[in-house]
Amino acid sequence: MPAVEENGLNVIAEAERKGRPAQLFWPWFGSNVSVLGLSYGSFALGFGLSFRQALLAGVVGITVSFLLCGLIAVAGKRGSAPTMVLSRAAFGVRGNRLPSAVSWVLTVGWETVLVTLATLATTTVLDRLGWGGGTGTKVAALVVVSALTVAAGIAGFDLIMRLQTAITVVTAVLTLGYMALVADEIHWARVTAQPDGSAQQMLGALVFVMTGFGLGWVNAAADYSRYLPRRTRGASVALWTTLGGSLAPLLLFVFGLLLAGSSPRLNEAVAADPIGALTTLLPLWFLLPFTLVAVLGLVGGAVLDIYSSGLALLATGVRVPRYAAAAIDGALMVAGTVSLVFFADDFLGTFMAFLTTLGVPIAAWCGVMLADTALRARPFDDADLFRTRGRYGDIRPLPVALLAGATALGWGLVTNSGAAWLDWQGYLLGPLGLGGRTGTWAGANLGLLAALALTFVLTLATQRRTVQAQESAPHPGGRL
Numbered sequence: 470m471p472a473v474e475e476n477g478l479n480v481i482a483e484a485e486r487k488g489r490p491a492q493l494f495w496p497w498f499g500s501n502v503s504v505l506g507l508s509y510g511s512f513a514l515g516f517g518l519s520f521r522q523a524l525l526a527g528v529v530g531i532t533v534s535f536l537l538c539g540l541i542a543v544a545g546k547r548g549s550a551p552t553m554v555l556s557r558a559a560f561g562v563r564g565n566r567l568p569s570a571v572s573w574v575l576t577v578g579w580e581t582v583l584v585t586l587a588t589l590a591t592t593t594v595l596d597r598l599g600w601g602g603g604t605g606t607k608v609a610a611l612v613v614v615s616a617l618t619v620a621a622g623i624a625g626f627d628l629i630m631r632l633q634t635a636i637t638v639v640t641a642v643l644t645l646g647y648m649a650l651v652a653d654e655i656h657w658a659r660v661t662a663q664p665d666g667s668a669q670q671m672l673g674a675l676v677f678v679m680t681g682f683g684l685g686w687v688n689a690a691a692d693y694s695r696y697l698p699r700r701t702r703g704a705s706v707a708l709w710t711t712l713g714g715s716l717a718p719l720l721l722f723v724f725g726l727l728l729a730g731s732s733p734r735l736n737e738a739v740a741a742d743p744i745g746a747l748t749t750l751l752p753l754w755f756l757l758p759f760t761l762v763a764v765l766g767l768v769g770g771a772v773l774d775i776y777s778s779g780l781a782l783l784a785t786g787v788r789v790p791r792y793a794a795a796a797i798d799g800a801l802m803v804a805g806t807v808s809l810v811f812f813a814d815d816f817l818g819t820f821m822a823f824l825t826t827l828g829v830p831i832a833a834w835c836g837v838m839l840a841d842t843a844l845r846a847r848p849f850d851d852a853d854l855f856r857t858r859g860r861y862g863d864i865r866p867l868p869v870a871l872l873a874g875a876t877a878l879g880w881g882l883v884t885n886s887g888a889a890w891l892d893w894q895g896y897l898l899g900p901l902g903l904g905g906r907t908g909t910w911a912g913a914n915l916g917l918l919a920a921l922a923l924t925f926v927l928t929l930a931t932q933r934r935t936v937q938a939q940e941s942a943p944h945p946g947g948r949l
Contacts, residue, residue, distance in 0.1 A: 478783050478791075480851040481549040486698045490705035493542070496693050497535075497713030499637040500773045501682070503766030504644060504759075505586060506718045508743035509681060510725025511736050516674040516912065517666040520730050526675040527722045534683025535714035537835060538690040539707035544842045545691025546701045548849035552691040552777070553784035556834070558849055558939070559841040559928070560872070562857045564864035568834045568872060569784035572688040575827045576778035577798050579685060580618065580771045581805035582820060586744050587614045587767040588810050593745025594760045598753065607810055615806070617768050619799035622775030623792045636769040641717070643762035648724055651750040660730035669913040676914035677821070680828040682718055684917070687835045689777035699848060775799060822888035825914060829879035832917045833872050836924030844929065844936040860942040867931060875924045879916030886912075 513523040541552065548555045553572055557565040591610035595601045694706050728750070729736040738746035744763050751759055779794035787794065813819055853859030881897030884906050892906075899905040903915075 478551060478554050478780065478855075480554075480854070481695055486549060486696055488697055490694075490697065490701055490709045493693060493697075493706065493709040494713035495634045495637055496773060497538075497710055498717055499634065499640070500770040501714050502637060502640045502644065502717035502721075503583075503770055504647070504721065504744060504747060504763050505583075505767065505770075506721030507725035507728065507747060508739050509678060509718070509722050510727070511729035511739040511743075512681075513674045513678060513722075513726065514663065514729050514736060515740070516670045516677070518671055518674055519663045519665045520660050520726060522665055522671045523674060523726055524723065526671050527678050527726070528719060530675045530678030531682050531715050531718045531722060532711075534679040535686075535711045535718075536683070536707070537839065538683050538686050538714055539709075539711035541687055541690040541835070541838055541842060542694040542706050542710040543691075543703040544838070544845075544849075545694030546697040546699060546703065546706050547845070548691070548851075548854070549695045549699065550691075550849070550851075550854060551695060551780040551784065552689055553781050554854055555691055555849060556784075556838060557854050558845075558861045559837050559865070559932075560868045561862040561865040562855065562859070563786075564862075564866075564869045566785050567869060568688075568830070569781050571827065571830045571834065573778055573781035573785060573798075575685070575688060575831055576774045576781055577801050577805070578823050578827065580774040580778060580798065580802040581809065582823070583767045583771040583774065584611070584614050584618060584802055584806045585809040587764045587771075588806060589742050590744035590748070590763045590767075591760055593742060594748055594756045594763075597748060598756055604811075611803070611806055611810065614764060614768060614771075615799065615803050618771040618775055618802070619796065621768075621772040622779060622795040622799065636765050640762050640766045640769070643758050644717075644721070644766075646755070647747075647751070647759060647762065650752065650755055651728065654731055654750050655727045656731040659732075660727055663730060667909060669909050673912040673914045676917050677824065678722075680824045680832075680914075680917060683714060684828055684832060684835065685824070686714065686773075687838075688781070688831055689773065692773075692777050692780060771802075775802065818886075818888055822885040822891050825883050825885055825917070826880070826891060826894070828917050829883065829920050830872065830876040833875035833879065833920040833924045836875070836921045836926075837868050837871060837928045840925045840928035841932065841936065844933055845940065847940045850939075860939045865935075868928065871924050871927055875920040878923065879920035882916035882919055883914055884911045 509527065513527055518526065544555045545552065553565065553569045556568055560568060588607055588610045592607050595606050690710065697706065729739065735746060735749065748756060748759055775795055775798055778798040779791055782794040782798060783791065850860055853861050857863040880894050884895040885891040895906040895911060898908060898910060903910040
């Protein structure tokens with residue numbers, strides 16, 4: 470077994486930078502070849518769309534959102550540091566603690582969601598086989614899945630890269646087997662009978678898909694490209710990240726649309742148990758292989774999340790080794806999973822509320838980071854990423870204010886009907902003439918796109934001279 474990785478927030482040393490851009494395909498594909506992608510087809514139809522509308526929303530949402538990951542991954546090869554360290558160039562060394570905290574909460578939340586789904590899926594399968602399914606089974610499944618996730622997160626980069634390659638092969642083969650076994654459940658006439666929804670419903674589904682796929686990863690996009698040599702072509706980094714992340718979800722989403730559109734009962738069941746509901750279509754002999762593919766796919770995503778959440782925790786200013794940060798996040802993940810598995814009544818409502826609420830500030834951060842990356846022509850200054858008196862500054866007021874302001878705007882333009890404690894959101898829908906919290910725009914998720922677009926445009930417009938000054942400032946050692 471590889472030794473525990475010692476690298477944390479530090480810039481990766483020149484001697485440790487290795488590999489080719491094509492190797493980025495494996496961690497991104499392995500972490501997104503989860504059968505959860507099938508359930509997103511059901512989620513999209515739940516917005517009241519026809520098949521063709523849901524298909525367009527899904528294809529655009531998945532591809533564009535992972536392209537955002539690819540563009541931010543370019544910063545990783547330029548700076549050879551974690552995403553939330555490179556973000557200091559935009560927000561300042563200590564000013565970046567705010568987006569780092571949001572990133573940390575998001576990644577811990579995703580770990581919790583994925584481990585919860587793996588636990589529920591395992592329990593459902595064992596119940597169908599007559600081997601249990603009660604509290605004891607849930608506890609055992611939770612322990613095994615959590616142990617795999619935390620162990621890989623603590624071990625670090627090398628083990629994760631090897632693990633994701635293996636997960637990719639196994640899950641891809643078994644997922645294709647699942648699709649072959651249930652293909653006869655697809656009824657084209659039923660799929661195409663669903664009437665069209667409104668433009669607002671289609672937009673809501675598109676943004677939800679973006680948030681559930683690529684936008685859920687943008688804050689970790691440079692954590693794996695940072696090990697590449699700096700001479701690596703940025704276009705190749707973006708291409709392989711985008712391709713690896715989007716390829717499996719595109720296939721799974723389309724197939725999930727066909728299944729959910731063929732069976733209203735399955736469509737309804739997915740909302741309560743997104744993975745377990747899919748087992749109702751399988752013969753008993755394939756249930757154990759299905760459990761393997763479901764758990765491995767979900768663990769693959771959770772492993773990347775726990776690795777990046779540990780780095781984000783360190784970026785908030787917590788002073789512990791990287792592996793200790795991963796262990797802390799693992800403990801929080803277990804606590805959150807226990808809450809969802811044993812006490813939550815509505816998984817889908819909670820899940821959508823989580824994605825939308827945290828998706829707004831992450832979209833706002835993403836806009837700043839995309840613009841900042843586009844404005845830079847030279848590598849980052851390694852030392853100044855860690856110095857409050859360096860070229861990147863301590864707290865940069867304008868980008869921090871942009872993040873806060875865009876988040877406030879975004880929350881005012883989204884609603885979460887499935888979570889009563891978030892009914893304060895959507896406070897701008899009425900004043901802006903969009904019909905209020907019950908109008909036609911209430912479910913369109915406008916706030917995420919507004920936050921992303923606003924911070925991107927304003928950062929491009931206001932930070933060009935600042936970035937040029939940063940890149941032209943003399944290096945303490947006489948070079949940039």
